[in-house]
Amino acid sequence: xxxxxxxxxxxxxxxxxxxxxxxxxxxxxxxxxxxxxxxxxxxxxxxxxxxxxxxxxxxxxxxxxxxxxxxxxxxxxxxxxxxxxxxxxxxxxxxxxxxxxxxxxxxxxxxxxxxxxxxxxxxxxxxxxxxxxxxxxxxxxxxxxxxxxxxxxxxxxxxxxxxxxxxxxxxxxxxxxxxxxxxxxxxxxxxxxxxxxxxxxxxxxxxxxxxxxxxxxxxxxxxxxxxxxxxxxxxxxxxxxxxxxxxxxxxxxxxxxxxxxxxxxxxxxxxxxxxxxxxxxxxxxxxxxxxxxxxxxxxxxxxxxxxxxxxxxxxxxxxxxxxxxxxxxxxxxxxxxxxxxxxxxxxxxxxxxxxxxxxxxxxxxxxxxxx
Numbered sequence: 001x002x003x004x005x006x007x008x009x010x011x012x013x014x015x016x017x018x019x020x021x022x023x024x025x026x027x028x029x030x031x032x033x034x035x036x037x038x039x040x041x042x043x044x045x046x047x048x049x050x051x052x053x054x055x056x057x058x059x060x061x062x063x064x065x066x067x068x069x070x071x072x073x074x075x076x077x078x079x080x081x082x083x084x085x086x087x088x089x090x091x092x093x094x095x096x097x098x099x100x101x102x103x104x105x106x107x108x109x110x111x112x113x114x115x116x117x118x119x120x121x122x123x124x125x126x127x128x129x130x131x132x133x134x135x136x137x138x139x140x141x142x143x144x145x146x147x148x149x150x151x152x153x154x155x156x157x158x159x160x161x162x163x164x165x166x167x168x169x170x171x172x173x174x175x176x177x178x179x180x181x182x183x184x185x186x187x188x189x190x191x192x193x194x195x196x197x198x199x200x201x202x203x204x205x206x207x208x209x210x211x212x213x214x215x216x217x218x219x220x221x222x223x224x225x226x227x228x229x230x231x232x233x234x235x236x237x238x239x240x241x242x243x244x245x246x247x248x249x250x251x252x253x254x255x256x257x258x259x260x261x262x263x264x265x266x267x268x269x270x271x272x273x274x275x276x277x278x279x280x281x282x283x284x285x286x287x288x289x290x291x292x293x294x295x296x297x298x299x300x301x302x303x304x305x306x307x308x309x310x311x312x313x314x315x316x317x318x319x320x321x322x323x324x325x326x327x328x329x330x331x332x333x334x335x336x337x338x339x340x341x342x343x344x345x346x347x348x349x350x351x352x353x354x355x356x357x358x359x360x361x362x363x364x365x366x367x368x369x370x371x
Contacts (some may be wrong), residue, residue: 003148011043011071020047020172040294041135048072050110052134058113058196062162064100067110069138076110076141078103079092079246079273083322083330084112085137086122091136092137093122095332096323097247100165100197100272102172110138113196115162121366138362145246145273147173150299152244153181158228159248160188161211164196166273171201175208183236184212188228191219212237241266248273276324288343291366293337301366307343308333312371319358319371326360333358339348342353 023032036043041175042051057063057096076082076099085094091143101111117123129232138153141262147170155174158166164187170183185205189195205213214236215222224232247257254272261270263349283305290303292311301315309331312319322330326344339351340361348364349356358371 001023009071012055015045015071035200036123042068042070044070044072047137047339049138050136050138052130052132052136053109054132055130057303059194059370061116061194062113062114062196063123063130064111064113064187065130066128067112067136067138069108069110069120073110073138074140076103077146079146079166079271080141080171081145081166081273081327082110083139083140083328085139086123088121088125091318093125094137094322094328095120095122098166098169100168100172102169104173113162113165132330139328143273144269144350145248148248151179151181152368153179154239155179155181155183156240156243157183158186158245158249160253161190161194162196163248163273163275168197168201168250170246171211173203175204175211180210182210182212182352183208184214184243184335186224186228186233187213187238188214189215189217191217192222227233228253231259241269244269244270244271246273248275275348278366282328286364287362290338290363292363293366294371295364295368296371303363305362306308306354307359307364308340308361308367310368311363312358312369317371322357324359326357331358332356334370336368336370339364 018032027035032045033047036045042049048069050069052065053068053283054066055063081096081098083094083096085092097112097114099110100113101109114123114126116127138200146167151174155169159167171183174183184202190200201213205211206367214224216224216226226232226236241264247254248355258270261267287305288303292301292303293313294315294317297317299315299317303311307318309321309324319333320330322328335356336353337351340349340356343360343365
């Protein structure tokens with residue numbers, strides 16, 4: 001099919017016109033997007049949107065979506081994340097997900113796999129209501145956890161649970177590129193039934209002699225046994241010190257890996273992505289009892305030591321948020337007075353004006369926010 005004949009390319013050719021001042025004046029006050037939506041809900045002059053083309057469930061607690069993005073999507077580097085937004089009962093919910101597909105996918109589709117959070121509104125909604133034809137909002141891809149343009153010769157991929165998605169994208173992309181260097185894929189899961197992309201991983205390892213697949217299950221037999229340890233690593237990938245390593249998984253597994261790399265002075269070779277905040281700092285005397293002032297909404301609360309996002313929501317506010325783990329910055333907010341502690345590393349802020357992330361900030365004393 002000629003490149004200019006695809007719907008996405010047709011949209012791209014029209015974008016300069018759709019974004020022109022003339023069109024803006026002609027479509028005031030509703031804006032051009034309101035009219036484009038009447039033709040096709042996927043079309044937009046400014047927003048990145050996608051249509052769900054397929055919904056599958058690889059495991060009991062995950063849902064996988066194939067998405068056809070509109071012409072505003074600019075692509076991604078394997079390992080990066082995007083924000084997916086869905087309107088639920090009149091409110092927009094946003095979460096971060098990493099594309100799992102190869103960046104060289106010829107159909108231009110994006111594949112996202114979400115682990116269902118029993119307490120998460122968006123992932124439960126996707127589990128129960130996602131269907132072909134559904135329209136979702138997307139951000140552009142972002143994040144430093146990504147394959148470098150100059151691919152490393154020796155690559156070690158380590159993942160656990162749903163942390164497999166960004167490294168799966170790396171593996172698929174490298175295989176599509178014909179990467180010749182050795183790649184070891186080390187994955188941890190509760191059982192084979194809980195593992196994502198099981199058959200495809202086995203097929204990739206069978207087709208590519210430079211790909212070594214090693215799995216460890218808490219229940220059942222894999223190529224490895226038990227949790228990550230130095231002894232296991234030295235057995236599975238004895239040349240790990242020569243590798244560029246990409247790590248994504250649950251906090252305990254990541255901490256165990258990080259400890260080995262730190263002890264060996266290899267931190268510069270370890271690239272990591274966190275999907276979960278390592279640990280919430282417990283409420284203490286210094287984080288409770290202070291006064292929280294939400295200036296724009298004219299609300300006042302007494303701090304209970306939770307994160308500012310949680311306390312704002314408990315006060316009846318609806319601040320924007322995305323990942324709830326300090327990655328996407330969707331919840332960034334201006335603090336005008338007071339100090340906060342970053343629950344990821346314990347870092348204490350100054351007491352003046354600055355932008356903070358509500359989801360990973362815990363008040364220390366009284367705090368005033370432009371919220």
